[in-house]
Amino acid sequence: MDKLGLKSKRAVLIVFYIALPLLLFGAVMYQNSNLGLFEGISKTKGLEGGEAQNNRASTFTASGSGAKNDSFDDFKNLSSQHMTDAKNESFSGLKNYSSEPATTTITSTIPNEKLLDGLLASGFDEKSCLSRYQSYLYRKASPHKPSAYLISKLRNYEDLHRKCGPRTEYYNRTMRRIIRDRHINVKTTCKYIIWTAANGLGNRIVSMSAAFLYAVLTDRVLLVEFWHDMTDLFCEPFLNSSWEVPKSFHSLGHHKKIETYESLLKNDRGNTSRESWPSILHLNLQHGSNDHDKLFHCDHSQALLHKIPALILRTDQYFVPSLFMIPSFKQELNKMFPEKDTVLHHLGHYLFHPSNEAWGLITRFYQAYLAKADEKIGIQVRVLSTEESRTRNLMKEVLDCTLKNKLLPELDTKKSVDSSLKNKTLKSVLVASLIPDYAEYLRTMYWMKPTVTGEIIGVYQPSHEGEQKSGDNKHNMKAWAEIYLLSLCDTLVTSSQSTFGYVAQSLGGLKPWILYKSLGEKDPPLCQRAFSMEPCFHFPPKYDCTAKTKLDIGSVFPSMRFCEDINTGLKLVDNLNSSQL
Numbered sequence: 001m002d003k004l005g006l007k008s009k010r011a012v013l014i015v016f017y018i019a020l021p022l023l024l025f026g027a028v029m030y031q032n033s034n035l036g037l038f039e040g041i042s043k044t045k046g047l048e049g050g051e052a053q054n055n056r057a058s059t060f061t062a063s064g065s066g067a068k069n070d071s072f073d074d075f076k077n078l079s080s081q082h083m084t085d086a087k088n089e090s091f092s093g094l095k096n097y098s099s100e101p102a103t104t105t106i107t108s109t110i111p112n113e114k115l116l117d118g119l120l121a122s123g124f125d126e127k128s129c130l131s132r133y134q135s136y137l138y139r140k141a142s143p144h145k146p147s148a149y150l151i152s153k154l155r156n157y158e159d160l161h162r163k164c165g166p167r168t169e170y171y172n173r174t175m176r177r178i179i180r181d182r183h184i185n186v187k188t189t190c191k192y193i194i195w196t197a198a199n200g201l202g203n204r205i206v207s208m209s210a211a212f213l214y215a216v217l218t219d220r221v222l223l224v225e226f227w228h229d230m231t232d233l234f235c236e237p238f239l240n241s242s243w244e245v246p247k248s249f250h251s252l253g254h255h256k257k258i259e260t261y262e263s264l265l266k267n268d269r270g271n272t273s274r275e276s277w278p279s280i281l282h283l284n285l286q287h288g289s290n291d292h293d294k295l296f297h298c299d300h301s302q303a304l305l306h307k308i309p310a311l312i313l314r315t316d317q318y319f320v321p322s323l324f325m326i327p328s329f330k331q332e333l334n335k336m337f338p339e340k341d342t343v344l345h346h347l348g349h350y351l352f353h354p355s356n357e358a359w360g361l362i363t364r365f366y367q368a369y370l371a372k373a374d375e376k377i378g379i380q381v382r383v384l385s386t387e388e389s390r391t392r393n394l395m396k397e398v399l400d401c402t403l404k405n406k407l408l409p410e411l412d413t414k415k416s417v418d419s420s421l422k423n424k425t426l427k428s429v430l431v432a433s434l435i436p437d438y439a440e441y442l443r444t445m446y447w448m449k450p451t452v453t454g455e456i457i458g459v460y461q462p463s464h465e466g467e468q469k470s471g472d473n474k475h476n477m478k479a480w481a482e483i484y485l486l487s488l489c490d491t492l493v494t495s496s497q498s499t500f501g502y503v504a505q506s507l508g509g510l511k512p513w514i515l516y517k518s519l520g521e522k523d524p525p526l527c528q529r530a531f532s533m534e535p536c537f538h539f540p541p542k543y544d545c546t547a548k549t550k551l552d553i554g555s556v557f558p559s560m561r562f563c564e565d566i567n568t569g570l571k572l573v574d575n576l577n578s579s580q581l
């Protein structure tokens with residue numbers, strides 16, 4: 001490295017740490033709401049559904065003006081220059097299509113690839129969310145197709161959401177009952193799961209995805225509570241409805257003592273003769289919230305939860321593997337996901353469409369730095385603990401990993417003149433990190449000397465925010481853009497245990513190279529190829545449903561393995577050979 005004219009002390013500078021802001025939000029839930037209790041709910045005879053929807057539609061369009069046109073025009077030009085032949089065609093289609101007013105769109109005019117092989121519903125207003133129908137132009141077509149069964153489940157879910165979602169008569173009626181009656185003894189037509197935020201953006205995306213899958217499996221409507229730091233990151237995923245919980249819901253905590261899942265389990269285990277159930281329940285699946293195993297992965301618990309109209313879910317975990325453990329869900333999940341390791345790949349593409357503002361950040365960066373590259377390599381460098389920052393030399397690990405595995409070329413230290421000008425291969429490296437040092441190092445390195453292959457290496461980093469700022473909307477906007485940009489790369493190198501990296505790999509359908517080191521051991525740092533593109537569930541259940549014996553993961557659940565980067569975590573793997581799960 002000294003040959004490159006770089007001081008070795010730089011390697012020391014590049015370590016940093018971030019404490020996990022685990023319980024940061026714990027205290028602020030449901031506070032400070034001055035709204036009246038379900039204000040307006042009593043005025044059920046107000047607007048007709050249609051009128052309410054029109055209001056929605058117009059607020060959507062108005063809120064997203066500004067940068068919209070710009071990015072779209074840029075994009076057109078980009079496409080004609082850099083897209084492959086195959087994309088050429090669909091691009092022309094897009095041009096034609098988008099010049100029509102959104103209201104005239106009909107299913108048959110939208111190419112299937114634009115709807116991600118049927119994953120997305122047609123009929124959305126395109127201008128209010130450009131990314132929804134443009135994302136396919138930026139990605140290689142996924143080799144993983146959503147199953148017909150998954151698609152039908154999604155269409156059914158959308159119907160349910162339209163019927164029971166905010167502002168509907170069903171919503172008003174059910175919520176009124178939930179407020180009024182502490183206990184409930186009949187089945188309500190509509191049931192809800194209200195997701196609340198915990199931890200950083202990566203955790204929120206993986207936990208929302210798990211909550212959505214749970215909602216689909218249990219015929220609940222997923223509502224999300226976004227704080228100011230998450231507004232305007234995503235488009236509305238559900239046609240003619242909304243996934244944001246209405247403001248009036250926030251005041252609930254003030255007026256009503258809400259029972260918890262733990263107390264329900266404690267009081268009611270085995271008592272099937274119970275006649276009434278809490279109308280609403282706190283379901284806390286956040287790790288660290290309780291030491292004992294919560295038995296959420298057991299049919300018995302699910303039977304209890306089934307009777308409760310509204311669940312307020314709090315978790316930062318990707319608890320999808322738990323759902324695969326629940327016997328009554330198994331068959332459905334098998335049909336929905338014949339390829340087990342594609343859960344977040346599909347659900348992520350379905351749920352998380354960057355807002356126009358985020359899409360502007362993504363597409364402008366992409367066009368400027370990545371579009372022309374023959375190959376795009378994403379490197380995410382992130383340290384989770386002080387201990388790690390002290391004991392690791394991450395720059396060295398990144399170099400060892402990328403050079404040894406030939407993701408990046410070696411330097412030709414003998415020559416200072418490029419003789420292999422004939423090789424015009426351009427590799428773009430996208431670095432995502434809170435500090436600029438890694439990217440700067442790589443950039444300088446490939447500037448000072450030619451590569452042995454003659455490949456040209458460009459190194460780019462969208463932002464370096466210094467520290468993770470949960471609770472900051474602009475910070476989250478950049479983080480979301482970076483996650484998405486990483487997912488557009490051909491190859492990924494990620495840091496261990498990072499949900500940020502997990503989301504990027506799942507969206508991109510990529511099995512990343514993971515940088516990790518077991519703490520306290522003398523082993524050299526490792527760089528290992530992930531065996532699945534799914535996220536790791538960091539704190540899976542440990543006990544079987546009698547809570548007596550430890551779960552024997554390998555033999556009971558052949559589609560799960562312990563994670564590469566945290567050996568107590570669990571991860572879904574594709575096991576085409578397995579018919580049990």
Ligand SMILES: *[C@@H]1O[C@H](CO)[C@@H](O)[C@H](O)[C@H]1NC(C)=O
Pocket residue numbers: 069
């Ligand atoms: C934005 O696009 C619309 C239609 O595509 C057009 O009518 C409008 O003039 C454009 N606005 C700007 C500022 O370019």
Ligand SMILES: *[C@@H]1O[C@H](CO)[C@@H](O)[C@H](O)[C@H]1NC(C)=O
Pocket residue numbers: 077081
């Ligand atoms: C697109 O880019 C080309 C140059 O590559 C330029 O000549 C042309 O004017 C651009 N078109 C638009 C619509 O910006």
Ligand SMILES: *[C@@H]1O[C@H](CO)[C@@H](O)[C@H](O)[C@H]1NC(C)=O
Pocket residue numbers: 080085086088089
């Ligand atoms: C792609 O688009 C360019 C410019 O619009 C056109 O010249 C070319 O023929 C197209 N290629 C295909 C395969 O359609």
Ligand SMILES: *[C@@H]1O[C@H](CO)[C@@H](O)[C@H](O)[C@H]1NC(C)=O
Pocket residue numbers: 089092093096
């Ligand atoms: C675009 O629309 C025009 C006129 O409506 C039509 O002639 C042309 O074939 C369309 N192009 C594509 C690629 O669909």
Ligand SMILES: *[C@@H]1O[C@H](CO)[C@@H](O)[C@H](O)[C@H]1NC(C)=O
Pocket residue numbers: 038039040041043044045046047048049052167168169170172248
């Ligand atoms: C539901 O209540 C809201 C007020 O909270 C009201 O605006 C809306 O019109 C009601 N919807 C129906 C269908 O009653």
Ligand SMILES: *[C@@H]1O[C@H](CO)[C@@H](O)[C@H](O)[C@H]1NC(C)=O
Pocket residue numbers: 053123162239240
């Ligand atoms: C969504 O709303 C629009 C406008 O109100 C309507 O034309 C369309 O049929 C609706 N789509 C569905 C699937 O309900």
Ligand SMILES: *[C@@H]1O[C@H](CO)[C@@H](O)[C@H](O)[C@H]1NC(C)=O
Pocket residue numbers: 267271272273274275276
């Ligand atoms: C079971 O539930 C019923 C009805 O709520 C209650 O009367 C009874 O005391 C409960 N039994 C036990 C053992 O908790």
Ligand SMILES: *[C@@H]1O[C@H](CO)[C@@H](O)[C@H](O)[C@H]1NC(C)=O
Pocket residue numbers: 420422423424425453454455
């Ligand atoms: C150009 O770079 C590519 C990519 O690494 C490599 O496979 C190829 O051998 C190189 N070509 C020449 C002529 O060096």
Ligand SMILES: *[C@@H]1O[C@H](CO)[C@@H](O)[C@H](O)[C@H]1NC(C)=O
Pocket residue numbers: 577
């Ligand atoms: C699939 O299962 C069969 C029999 O159970 C076994 O012989 C075969 O090796 C397995 N294939 C793979 C790819 O695991």
